Amino acid sequence: MDTVTIVLVLLLAVVVSGAVSRMLPISLPTPLVQIALGAVIGLSVNYRVTLDPQLFLLLFLPPLLFLDGWRIPKDELLKDVSTVVELALGLVLLTVVGMGLFIHWMIPAMPLAVAFALAAVVSPTDPIAVSAIAARVPIPKRMMHILEGESLLNDASGLVCLRFAVAAALTGTFSASGAALNFLWVAGMGLAIGVIVTLAATRAKAWVTKRWGEDTGSQILVSLLIPFGSYLLAEHIHASGILAAVSAGVTMTFAEISRQAMAVTRMRRNSVWDTIQFSLNGIIFVLLGEQLPGILGGARETVALSGHAEPWWLAVYVIAIVAGLAALRFVWVWASLKLTILRKRSDAIAIQSPDWRLIAAMSLAGVRGAITLAGVLTLPLALDDGTPFPARDLAIFLATGVIIVSLVIASVGLPMLLKGLAMPPEPSKQAEEAAARVATAEAAIRAIEACQHALAETHGEADRYAAAGGRVMDLYRERIEGLAQGPSDAMRAEERLVREFRLVGVKAERAALVELARARQLGSEVARKLTRELDLSEARHRG
Incomplete structure (x- = not known):
């Protein structure tokens, strides 16, 4: 009963946080409000949430990563795919290696494998937190597409690196060649299982629908089960459940194109997934706040793990890690954009170097959030021999501090950098949209004419069908004529x-x-x- 009560309280806190963040006179990101409300809950009740790492990973990550893969705009992602890959893979590997060595050097008491694990969990970024921060200062679309693509890929790459680091900590050994072969299996099979499960589920669903009709509730439930099925199946064969959930989401986009659901199913399904995304992201931050009093209460014992006695050393470590992450990201973003410019530069076209504010904004947008918290909480409680996992509480404290400090810094600096910032222009999609509208209107007219003739031949009364069909076709012809003439300024203003x-x-x-x-x-x-x-x-x- 206590578990049910605390879940309801957490959900209520998520709801209240959205209202409070809108009521505040200053632009305070919703995640920070949720952390604060969670801390109030943690201080107000005697019951504490005991987080099972594996259960936490299963409940939160598959649906969130599946939805990210499903909804991310694929065309926009492909336009900047080189930049996204450089940020999501190259920067993650640099962060894991560089920050892992830095953390181990700074805190010798933390084993190197645990330092790499901590570096892996702080490498993924959180675009939802960035969106919340910049709610009153809109992020340029192209920049947001890059951040979304980076987040989708670095969530997977960071958590896969975490898996290898934890394995090294548990076994005490690490083989580069063995890890490379294992990575190929983990990544390749994870991606394949996500694709296979999604295609199998959608085809079976389409087969049933074709013969016995579509049930909206079951269709929505199938979409909810796909990420969990992909994740569990991948983990069962020791592949990456995270990559399986991501690839399942990406595959869902293309599977839905060929096997369309009813309009009412799509609308209700979107509403359900919006609610799930809002709830899960909110609960993660509220849980972070709920755990915060206990984490801070054990700060003195935690800092002792690092070989110091004063708790303020923990703040020094957090600030040093945040500074290191920001420096690595700034250098990598600058180098990535420079390489992109060099690749696209020609003798005929001179491409202007990026504004320093763009580089700073992209660097500052590397906010850590839900995935970082979910990842660090999945650290095992004990080693294979039963002894406590080394420096686990210290790693959780430092990851928590990185999340909060990065949110605060970005909430102050990002709106200032984004104000008036313009990304390189994107090609207009008006011609593409107009051509699609004309093609669909012409197809509709042909279908209506065929239906008119069929009904007239079957039932007679051709005039009645011609009049009714003509009224509908006139609407489509008006659309075609308007688009064929091209939208003038006056037409746009009138529209x-x-x-x-x-x-x-x-x-x-x-x-x-x-x-x-x-x-x-x-x-x-x-x-x-x-x-x-x-x-x-x-x-x-x-x-």
């Missing part, structure tokens, strides 16, 4: 006004609907249906 007027109309319709429902002149079922139609109309016009 904006049309959208504004439609939104005004939708708002009035909604108010009238509410009044009818309050006056009990409208049944709840009809009110729900009309409300849904107004929601879709508003979403369409705002988009």
